[in-house]
Amino acid sequence: MFQGRTLLIATMHHKEKAIAPIFEKELGVKCFTSDKFDTDTLGTFSGEVARKNNALNTLREKCLFSIEKNDCDLVVASEGSFGSHPLIFFAPANEEMLMFKDIKNDVEIVVKAISTETNFNAAEIKNESELMQFANKVKFPSHGLILKPSENDFSKIVKGITDEVTLKNSFKEIMNEFGTAYVETDMRALYNPTRMELIEKVTLKLIKAIQSKCPNCNYPGFIVSESKPGLKCDLCHSPTRSILSDISKCKKCNYTTEQLYPNNKTTEDPMYCDFCNP
Missing domain, CATH: 3.90.950.10 (Maf protein)
Structure with a gap:
């Protein structure tokens, strides 16, 4: 296909x-x-x-x-x-x-x-020492940073910072112009x-x-679409919130299968039971 x-x-x-x-x-x-x-x-x-x-x-x-x-x-x-x-x-x-x-x-x-x-993180920074502490904590310079005046102020924003000189210079510029600075991790994949x-x-x-193809019509994407809770407690045998079965359904022909005990256990530990451990 x-x-x-x-x-x-x-x-x-x-x-x-x-x-x-x-x-x-x-x-x-x-x-x-x-x-x-x-x-x-x-x-x-x-x-x-x-x-x-x-x-x-x-x-x-x-x-x-x-x-x-x-x-x-x-x-x-x-x-x-x-x-x-x-x-x-x-x-x-x-x-x-x-x-x-x-x-x-x-x-x-x-x-x-x-x-x-x-490394998702962000902080308001008051001085260069705090800036470098934050940078070291979030894997800079292998991971990029973003600087702006405050969390919701986008009037000046520097993205994709991956070297110390640019980081410090951008911080000084923003502090001089706005008096505050906000640093956050650049979550774009390339940074x-x-x-x-x-x-x-x-x-x-x-x-x-x-x-993963449908056993009935060979259509791709035959994967788990729903998980049913109800795995029984090993002590009181009441149904728990843990997964009892997985349902797979074909999006084309609606062929459906149900797999019991997908996590390879037939009962649940009482610590996860709402009756034994409310």
């Missing part, structure tokens, strides 16, 4: 370095990038352009706009989100979502992953190797999803 076709990687931030080698090897496609559509118009991490939609809808827009501008029918794009981990409170996290769209065959496959391996590593991992997950 994909062998020999041309695949657009919708990015302005060099994500093709992580994505292209995997797709070309595993699917036999020829990858390319294009500057005909500015993906930053859908939102920027630094805040000048707010993301109007959620990550999934933004990702879909990125794919469709890129296809339209480049007159192609095969595209992959990623969308990252940063903030507190949903389960590990107070821990910063990077959620990365990838979408693969094949207009010709009406295929859309989405995968995502979340990781606490991120953030840690994020690029996660994009590579999610790309491998996406390839696996594409290569």
